[in-house]
Amino acid sequence: MSVEVKRDIRKLKQEDLEKFFVQQGDKPFRAKQVFEWLWKKSAHDFDQMTNLSLPVRELLKTHFTINPIRVDRMQRSNDGTIKNAVTLHDSLVVESVLIPAEKRITACVSSQVGCSLACKFCATASLKRMRNLSVDEIYDQVVAIREQSEEFFNRPLTNIVFMGMGEPLLNYSNVVAAIDKITSPKGLGMAMKRITVSTAGIAKMIIKMADDGVKFNLAVSLHSAVDAKRSSIMPINETNSLDELAEALKYWYRKTKSKVTYEYVVWKGFNDKETDIQALLKFCKHIPCKVNLIEYNPIGVSDFKQAESTVIDRYMSVLEENGITTRVRRSRGKDIDAACGQLANKFES
Numbered sequence: 001m002s003v004e005v006k007r008d009i010r011k012l013k014q015e016d017l018e019k020f021f022v023q024q025g026d027k028p029f030r031a032k033q034v035f036e037w038l039w040k041k042s043a044h045d046f047d048q049m050t051n052l053s054l055p056v057r058e059l060l061k062t063h064f065t066i067n068p069i070r071v072d073r074m075q076r077s078n079d080g081t082i083k084n085a086v087t088l089h090d091s092l093v094v095e096s097v098l099i100p101a102e103k104r105i106t107a108c109v110s111s112q113v114g115c116s117l118a119c120k121f122c123a124t125a126s127l128k129r130m131r132n133l134s135v136d137e138i139y140d141q142v143v144a145i146r147e148q149s150e151e152f153f154n155r156p157l158t159n160i161v162f163m164g165m166g167e168p169l170l171n172y173s174n175v176v177a178a179i180d181k182i183t184s185p186k187g188l189g190m191a192m193k194r195i196t197v198s199t200a201g202i203a204k205m206i207i208k209m210a211d212d213g214v215k216f217n218l219a220v221s222l223h224s225a226v227d228a229k230r231s232s233i234m235p236i237n238e239t240n241s242l243d244e245l246a247e248a249l250k251y252w253y254r255k256t257k258s259k260v261t262y263e264y265v266v267w268k269g270f271n272d273k274e275t276d277i278q279a280l281l282k283f284c285k286h287i288p289c290k291v292n293l294i295e296y297n298p299i300g301v302s303d304f305k306q307a308e309s310t311v312i313d314r315y316m317s318v319l320e321e322n323g324i325t326t327r328v329r330r331s332r333g334k335d336i337d338a339a340c341g342q343l344a345n346k347f348e349s
């Protein structure tokens with residue numbers, strides 16, 4: 001007896017499903033109905049599709065599966081931040097985070113299982129990159145956090161940042177396709193301008209994004225504007241130097257007219273000198289930008305230390321005096337290892 005392997009229905013294009021229905025002697029518009037259930041109403045079960053007749057639902061069940069993510073564990077921080085351990089259909093685990101603030105609720109989502117970039121200060125680097133997340137796995141993280149936002153805060157999810165595990169530009173096509181499902185009126189209908197993709201700086205992908213005319217925001221994890229220093233903590237800089245990054249960013253700005261945000265941690269004894277500040281200032285002059293000075297979140301394995309607050313103040317005043325909007329971003333969810341760079345599938349049991 002041969003057993004047909006059921007296909008994951010969310011891997012299909014709407015045209016594929018239309019063909020399927022026609023082959024089954026049904027109308028192509030069924031596919032539209034099913035897609036609305038899958039991507040707009042986020043159905044995880046064919047029986048939720050109540051405007052389809054029972055025989056149609058049975059037909060779908062025989063041929064297809066839906067492979068939703070499972071939020072297996074949820075941890076809440078003293079500051080309200082929620083960290084989710086998300087199990088994928090093949091039992092791999094990633095993390096996603098809900099960050100509540102006064103005016104916004106942000107979902108921080110993962111784009112890969114593990115990461116290949118080996119940034120010295122980031123806990124995710126300790127996890128080998130296993131695979132890219134699929135469109136539906138990225139989408140499902142947003143849906144889960146959207147539900148938590150309503151359930152625990154009675155407020156809608158407002159923002160999404162691709163700052164969880166992985167390098168989103170190394171999973172570019174799935175990230176872009178997921179953002180399409182998240183923003184499309186046929187999907188979740190969220191605003192493109194509330195979405196930020198953060199990259200360690202893959203120059204050729206920044207150029208591709210500019211060519212594709214993407215409308216979401218771009219953030220670059222800079223941390224140093226001195227090549228040798230940046231390479232010493234971010235190996236990606238060896239093949240994507242600051243000059244190449246600057247060229248790609250100029251191209252990005254020419255094409256999109258969209259400001260970039262630089263993320264920057266100031267570490268004691270590493271980038272806390274006046275020359276570091278001046279190097280950053282110079283880099284900031286390439287294109288209109290904003291700077292987020294991020295608080296360092298210790299990851300326990302390295303000897304990085306947050307710089308003195310006087311140094312952060314100095315960074316602030318030099319950048320602001322030169323007309324560059326600069327914010328100090330306090331870390332959130334640190335007590336449960338949910339802050340930037342702390343995602344490493346570590347859960348308290």
Ligand code: SAH
Binds near residue numbers: 167198201341
């Ligand atoms: N790969 C992408 C997105 C994931 S990291 C990127 O590099 O941008 C999300 C942000 O957290 C990045 O700005 C990263 O530099 C920062 N980060 C990583 N480890 C950190 C740590 N220990 N403390 C503070 N920020 C950290």
